[in-house]
Amino acid sequence: MSESVVSEIKRKYMHKLAQANKRIDGRSFNEYRPLRIETGIIKKAEGSAKVELGNTKILVGIKLEQGEPYPDTPDSGVLTTNAELIPMASPEFEAGPPDENAIELARVVDRGIRETEVIDLEKLCIEPGEKVWIVFIDIHVLDYDGNLFDASSLAAIAALLTAKVPNERFDMGEDEPLPIKNDPPISCTFVKYGGVIAVDPCLEEEIIAEARLTVATDKDGNIRAMQKGLSGSFTIDEVRKIIKAAVDNGARIRKILNESTGRENGKEN
């Protein structure tokens, strides 16, 4: 994003730091920024979470509406994920329909939740073939200082884990918790620049990054999703190293997620 406007001087400076085993914000290469998750903050939403990852701030709101199921899954609720890179979050973001960056972000978050079957979509069927719950995950990027993939994915999951089905609004009885099926995957993103690999890149690192790899892992240390980005390449060994680090970081992040969503004991609904 906007690579051409960054001076070569800055790039060279950061490469030099990398050679000296240093990051521009003083972290070690395997150090995640401070992470804060807050849920249930939007009254009008069925679920919501704000994630602060360093200076990056993401707000995710969940809305449930009723609609028709897809013809090929008449017994299942529908999941749809949208990301808005609003101009508030960065001078580089422009108003208008989602661009390729917003679309990639929404699709990666969506696949992580969908493929792992975090939500029990079959329990969101109201009338088979006729009426089901549609779960809208809306990712609102408020402040952009790098690593939207991890922050957005976490915020979406935290919002889902604490969301409700709004039966009352539709005169269908009392609200109930959104049915959760599987433990969510934890996404962990790495970038490569100047010969080093850094976890949880801040914006200045993203701007000069050559390649990016996001790995989502489950609580058993298995891989649930991967997404490589940018025009640089990885060696096979680098990928293996990243997977290992993603599993390690994933466990720590999962703990924070569980604490902030009242799932400390790891028990599932």
Add this chain to the structure above:
Amino acid sequence: MSESVVSEIKRKYMHKLAQANKRIDGRSFNEYRPLRIETGIIKKAEGSAKVELGNTKILVGIKLEQGEPYPDTPDSGVLTTNAELIPMASPEFEAGPPDENAIELARVVDRGIRETEVIDLEKLCIEPGEKVWIVFIDIHVLDYDGNLFDASSLAAIAALLTAKVPNERFDMGEDEPLPIKNDPPISCTFVKYGGVIAVDPCLEEEIIAEARLTVATDKDGNIRAMQKGLSGSFTIDEVRKIIKAAVDNGARIRKILNESTGRENGKEN
């Protein structure tokens, strides 16, 4: 609109005129331009009216179609207002979807009609919750020489007052007049420039205007809608003075409206 292209010289000249208590087209500051309303001119439309206000020309056409009501008002017809600032009317207007000026115009005209309940929407229900009449008000600006708000609002009202429900076209019996509920509000627009306040601005005045205020009043002299525009400000006293003038002008305009729509005696359908 296009302020930057007007020479400062013109602005200064008009300010000088204003100090000498003169307007560029010779009118007094409380003088409305000649107003002409013609109805029933479009054969294919259910109602239509052409308003000529000085050189400004507006054509409004009314179409009625059948559709679903809004879920929260299952017993009511639907009203929808659209304004097209077509390139025919001015070299500044561009083809394409309505811009913010067209949208503000449509919304102000719409609110005036909707909030005062000019149309009896409940009589436009065909089958509760299933099928109602949808009233489309389409404002077509043909020639732009200032004060679109008043001219469009008048044309929309004149077209509605003389419109029919096209029962025949839908094999539902004979056509009947569109049910009118309340006496329409009359919109009156003022601009401020160079220390003076002028009613019914022509285009040259609009270009240099600092602030604009539209006040819609009913036949009892009450205020039914206001819309301030442009980046200048008004004092409280200026607003009071404008309201008084809007009531006075409103009575004169209402007379012309009633004459041209066959409502001379003020009797309502």
Add this chain to the structure above:
Amino acid sequence: MSESVVSEIKRKYMHKLAQANKRIDGRSFNEYRPLRIETGIIKKAEGSAKVELGNTKILVGIKLEQGEPYPDTPDSGVLTTNAELIPMASPEFEAGPPDENAIELARVVDRGIRETEVIDLEKLCIEPGEKVWIVFIDIHVLDYDGNLFDASSLAAIAALLTAKVPNERFDMGEDEPLPIKNDPPISCTFVKYGGVIAVDPCLEEEIIAEARLTVATDKDGNIRAMQKGLSGSFTIDEVRKIIKAAVDNGARIRKILNESTGRENGKEN
């Protein structure tokens, strides 16, 4: 298209050639380029045809879906034609919604098929007023070297003549051939430049062409459609001469079409 970028030199050279009774690719003025039609090449489509006309390559795919009929023809299937001038085919084509050239192309092809009633749309009614087959003709221009009108029209017709109704995909029994009603019209396009009229223009001729005329004729030598294009004019005599040539070329092209679609004996379904 991109006239302004062609050097005047090229234009003058081609005018000189024309005076010497020569075309830039060596053909005579009434000579069509080699034509090759291949059908049934896209497995996922209900019908498909690739037309190679000189270097111009067009792929047309037919899809049938189910949907509602138009209210005024409740017993008829629906025909819809779309053309995509994809950037693959020419450096002048841009991604995005169809421009005026693509729209004119699609509409001319569509009218030729619709007005002649090539498809028996009444046989494509499934449930009157409720459900009918919608026939999608999608014209995909792959390689653009002039005369898209004739090549696209031929490809669309060849694809239709060999298409099937996908009953199996909708659990409605076995697939059957798309019902064909009338013999298709054959479109033949001419351009005028430097005082001559040339059939089947290549791209270099189209760029400098002053006027274009497409004439579609049926097997009895009658005129079924005409479309004049570009900003030049024709005399009445030129139009008459073109019609004559369109009938002659049409017969030859029809033979190739029938051979490649298995309609050699001219018998209709």
Add this chain to the structure above:
Amino acid sequence: MSKKPEDLKLIDENGRRIDGRKPDELRPVKIKAGPLYRADGSCYIEWGNNKILAAVYGPKETLPRHEQHPLKAIVNARYNMASFSVEERKRPGPDRRSIEISKVVGEALEHIILVEKLPRATIDINIEVLDADAGTRCAGLTAAAVALADAGIPMRDIPVACSAGKVDGQVVLDLCKEEDNYGEADMPVAIAPRKKEILLLQMDGHLTPQEFDEALELAIKGCEIVSKLQKEALLEKYIKEVGRENE
């Protein structure tokens, strides 16, 4: 060209058409030059039940500059139907039909404008159909030509358009709505009348080469009648203006 109801006769036993006209008779046509204040040139036409306004802006500098043509003026035509101009309300904005008509009408008019005298300029032609009956493209082109003349755009001639077609097997002039819907062919034609150059020519339906010749001749005859009305409208405006100046 929809399927005709079986009992519908478009030509009666006396050879009269469904609206009472003879085969070679035009609908009533009224033309007024210069009705608009802002436009550089304008024209209002009533042609049968069609009501159409045309406005011309230009010549003006083409902007942004990289779109300028160094050798000639760019002619943009925009044909638009008001949403209330048709039986069932039309969504505002261009549909595929109006984009095609804008293209063919613009190309036809461009031929007659001395574009090479106006390099780097743009001429915008706006055609607004306010009330639509059959034949709007011919009426719109005819009005646009008057608006161009009213704007003082240099032209070789004043184009004019009229359609002919085939109805119940008979070649007729200037099809009305029912004839357009249920006839066998419709053929809009625009010409530059001075040299009878054909500027616009479209056809759908079924014509033998002989019928085509007949229809083309008829359409040109219609064009020549309307051409006179165009010139009268321009003259009337000119006389009024001169009158005003002499007051």
Add this chain to the structure above:
Amino acid sequence: MSKKPEDLKLIDENGRRIDGRKPDELRPVKIKAGPLYRADGSCYIEWGNNKILAAVYGPKETLPRHEQHPLKAIVNARYNMASFSVEERKRPGPDRRSIEISKVVGEALEHIILVEKLPRATIDINIEVLDADAGTRCAGLTAAAVALADAGIPMRDIPVACSAGKVDGQVVLDLCKEEDNYGEADMPVAIAPRKKEILLLQMDGHLTPQEFDEALELAIKGCEIVSKLQKEALLEKYIKEVGRENE
């Protein structure tokens, strides 16, 4: 202003409103200056159940250059509702309502910015409604004004907004959702408090001239209360920053 259910009383026998407030009482308002990292200036406001963020970017060079204004800064305001901020999910992107609000809020704020000191520049104002109750345009404008000050944009004053209206025949301050839906008039007002200049004024419903005077006076009173909270929020941030610098 929907049709009121017949048994709904918006003012009770003690003169209390449906949410317990007195007629001239504001909902609780909390303002925080500078919560965002990337923006040049920002503000978070909670006003009743409204939760709104405002961010300002600029002044920066207007690009592309041909859009620069040679004599003043261009002020772009963008009011946006998050799709989850309302009862029924809103489709992302601007609708007609938010386009109108962006326009009137931007015009109101432009008046108070010293735009003539920043020729060729652009100032972007973003207002994001995260949780919506009635009165978002007033709360959003109020937050945007703080964000502008936080960004160090030169201003003549700090604008502030508040609505008044009529409910069950009574003029009241700062309508809540039910009052907005079933009341008789709603009138958002924005002022520059120093000289009581009226920057934004909209009204729908039914007010006699006397009621209008009363409502305007009440709205201005509300503005003045909120204006103090704006200044406290800016002061608090200033004190924090000074404190940090002195550490």
Add this chain to the structure above:
Amino acid sequence: MSKKPEDLKLIDENGRRIDGRKPDELRPVKIKAGPLYRADGSCYIEWGNNKILAAVYGPKETLPRHEQHPLKAIVNARYNMASFSVEERKRPGPDRRSIEISKVVGEALEHIILVEKLPRATIDINIEVLDADAGTRCAGLTAAAVALADAGIPMRDIPVACSAGKVDGQVVLDLCKEEDNYGEADMPVAIAPRKKEILLLQMDGHLTPQEFDEALELAIKGCEIVSKLQKEALLEKYIKEVGRENE
């Protein structure tokens, strides 16, 4: 990765897959370089039932100029599915899936182009899926790489792509449609074969780290087989051209 019907077996008792292949067996792949006339480089690929065309235009000057990159070429990839290439007709134009694929494929190819040798230039890569089976992004990237070479774009290597995945608990190469729908993981991989650099890597499903290693190895093996076919296709075209020149 939809829910698998219970009685569906994707691997039979003999270890054969649903289309008869062995776990490490590719579908039939045919590549033809240079089938298009207008494009600067092109390639047609058939991979199983996939039929895909790729075309390259460039390097050409980036326009408008303010979008030029002073230090390198801009690489634009556009992956598009023809509306008739899938079971249920697809609306023309880019959907979210094709926008994402365009992005990841373009980024992968950019790495291998010597963009720094072509400052201010643009290279446009068009991938048109004409008939779609599983694995279109791998087949499309593979074809695009051949088209780039055919266009004479300077490259460090010729990229190639192939997917691996997991089906009925077994790691397999090059998933077909049923395996993609009902398998446990799909992982498209693109590499620069000379140094085995990983250019594209996506995965959805469930893999243990061991399975991932196995799948990656298998995908690279598949890439190497297809890489040979790419080079043969380019050689064949080269020989034909030389032959023609020597005639």
